[in-house]
Amino acid sequence: MRFPAYPKYRDSGVQWLGRVPGHWEVKRLKFSATINDDALPETTDPDFEFSYVDIGSVSPGEGITSTEPMIFENAPSRARRKVAPGDSIVSTVRTYLRAIAPIPEIFDPLVVSTGFAVIRPRKVSSAFLAYALRESYFVESIVARSTGVSYPAVNASEIGDIAIPLPSEDEQTTIADFLDRETGRIDTLVAKKRRLIALLKEKRTALISRTVTRGLPDAAAREFGLQPHTRFKSSGIEWLDEVPAAWEARKVWIERVSRNIELQDGNHGELHPKAEDYVSEGIPFVMANHIVDGKVDFDRCNYIDKQQADSLRIGFSLRGDVLLTHKGTIGRVGLVQESDFPYVMLTPQVTYYRCLREIQNVFLFWFMQSDFWQDQLRLLAGLGSTRAYIGLLDQKKLSFLIPNELEQSAIVTYLDRETAKIDRLVKKVEAAIARLQEYRTALITAAVSGKIDVREAVV
Template sequence: MTIPRGVDYADSGVDWLGALPAHWTVKPIKAVATLNDEVLSEATLPASEIEYVEISDVAAGRGILGSTSLLFETAPSRARRRVADGDIIVSTVRTYLRAIASVENPPDNMVVSTGFAVIRPRTMHPTFLAHALEMDGFINQVIARSVGVSYPAINASELVRLPVPVPPSHEQAAIAAFLGRETAKIDALVEAQQRLIDLLKEKRQAVISHAVTKGLDPAAPMKDSGLEWVGEVPAHWQVKALKRVTESCCDGPFGSGLKSEHYVDDGVRVVRLQNIKEQGFDPSDAAYIDVNYFETALFRHNVRQGDVLIAGLGDERNLVGRACVAPAGVEPAMVKADCFRFRLGPEANPEFVAFQLNAGAEYASGKMSTGSTRSRIALSSMMERLVVIPPLPEQQEIVRRLDSKVAAATALVKQAEAGIVLLLERRAALIAAAVTGKIDVRRRTDPAVAADATTARRLVGAAVLELVADTPASGRMTSAKRMYLAEAHAGVWELRGQPQRMAAGPFDGALMSEVEAELARVGHIETSQPGGPNSQVRYRLAGQRDALRAELEALLGDRRAAFDKMLADLGELESRGVEAVATLYAVWNDMLIDGKAPTDDAVIGGVLHDWHAEKRDKFTKADLHNYLGWMRRHAMTPTGRGPRTKAGALL
């Protein structure tokens, strides 16, 4: 991040803060805020309703995602910290989760877990302080000071001794306003990606559910399974309790069987709830116990490759009863409390059974589980859970077909999740730069110096039209597609385009006309049509090449690399390729904006059937598949930002 000009910096004396503007100070949190001011009284009426926020309700970089309505008499004993507007909650347990959030306009009856420290700003701008506590540097200090293996925690009194930067109050307000606008843009993109992920997961689950309950032969005779969530199944399938297809099963040790002192850095893997995912075994967040202790005291809880692992505990985001198969390389391993291990007999395929358990997890959670804030199923109940079992060869064929379909859907989900990670990383970097004075928000927030659309169009247009100036075929349509991608892909939102769905691709005639007029006005590029109206547009470089580059770089800032790469990558393509890429990008991007699931076939169908009939004459499905591959290889894939294309005239 470029250091603002005209600002003097001094060492803050805090390693993770580094240099700060010299007129800023550094103070401990307790000097500018209070801690845990309000507690819900034990004398609260039993029938009083509260909105309870648990650690799992808060996500790093995304704030409070939800709450649970409970009666005081049934609420957990940790539901005691009252919060108010402007408070900041910081998780003091499982600090690696980075559960930190601002409290904004909460209901009067909202309380949070005692696992949070509730920080109430007194002499600082609440939003600025909240962003300061979101910094990676601050969070890393919290994690470093936490003690414990399974549930690392920090004492709240130590937490509030940590330092934060303190600018003058007017700068705090300016930084808060700047970050409010900029993080809102990123948050909107994150939400769009999350909607896409949800749609993809729904589609994936629908494919799985149909295969493991209806089979692969649509003409097969059917019978009623007797299971509400399943309905009819092929007549030759059998309904059995899970224990009837199981050789052995167990749950994890409880009580004193497994304590924090038993954990070591390496040894026998402990399979925990967070490792059991519907999409498969998640090897991250590993924990281990001593081999000797396992072999002498806990061997009966062992896990082998091919075992079905089932979650006996769930919450709003992770269903109880979800299942996966223990992968190769997991051994030696054991299950922890609230996790089940089922070792199946020869008539059951583990992958098939896991697919089916996941398909019915939501139903099982509602019918078989107990608990309010967290759902629980006992091992004895899970053993009685009914499954429908085809002959083994049919199970294996269903699994084989599902594997390819699920892998394709999962790849799309992972791509969208990776997009969210990048967006959150960008958000974190922006916050850190702003709250440590590395961004001069005075220029960023002053509308008098902000780039307007006309300026942005002139500067971006100069870079685009210089590519085609003084060439035999100047390429107005190709240039228009580059202008569209500058906004939709490189993030030059100042262009404020309104592209239409023209036969030759996304095109904004008004924007192009303004670009041409502006560049002629400053004597940089001249536009002509020697053949008269509606003839070929030609561009002539009248000024010096790159004369406007410095202004463009000042406008783009950290978007410069993406913009330059986009132009360079498109330079590999002829005009036909640019048209294909821009149109595919627009269809894909529009689908994301609309909250739809952009499979390759859906995007290609949108180009061939929903754009203009001329596309079917220009491109085949194979052509467009190849161009989608090119886009992925060049990381030119949409994220649902930028303008949505509109129906336009036919060119």
């Protein structure tokens, strides 16, 4: 939909804002709102209960995505800024995250990190201001004023000095109503597409699970020159039904498997590299969150000096190893891909599984993504501990299903091909979501900066 421009414009006097409608004002934010009005004093009742919002709990497009219940006595020292409905919060640290969100109607007391500036409207519509603070020119102005490389930050007073365009109160309401309606439509479309992605991912997991526990579909088996499975037997495993009669079901620790697979996690205790050991180039030091989309994301990794890495005792992972996260984040699976690094070094959060014979590494990679394997992990992670952790001894209790090597190869080829089809569909839907979100941002910017006239668009 195309919207008209205003009939008359004037120069705003602000470089990043450019021209604004002739009847609009332009004022610094601090003249229309207060900043950081209210905070919890140190004398707060230790039993005071509230919901807490940190920087990581705010998404640029979705606002506040999660809260954490806590009491004052156990709260981090940064949990101090009190907010109220109608306020907006703007991140003053790690400003590149663009963590800006309005505060909705709430029932529980809500407290946010001191890493936010709390903007409370005074002479401006709260709904209009919430959009104005998410307008791209305003956001880029915050980022531009930030200092620091690894942890960029900006003073709240500097945010107050940023100019915002201000139409009349009635027009502010009109613009906010228009944006509520249009962004609501966009958000509904995005939600539908995200549900589609969730269904596609469920289909992908079901495909993997069915194939690595029941064998190839009949047509696929014949395609690879194999006979479809017609005879099945009890798996001998409580939560798994029948499996192909020719397959073996074995635990990791059984001799037959243990001589075919080597597994090891990273260094513990004093030998564990620390943050001060990180260097700009060297050997990748792989943590759980560095395993992304089935491989190691070297761009996310920290690095340690090769001389230090060579001096360590364990945790040397090679190309082709299958990686499994077993602490904190449980069950993430990846393959160590081809790279220029002689090896990667693992943290204690990650175990490598190295296939030595009879079991193919890519088959194991797919097998570990099945519901059968992931259910075992969830069961073990829930035994006797409040913190998700599956040590090497417990990992050796996990069960495998082992087809012959010819069938493993066929399963690998089939799953590589079929999951790639689903992955391509997911990427198309993700691209459509990105376009919708870009349009959403552009629409907000155009409306609150007066580039388009929406006064006649609100019904």
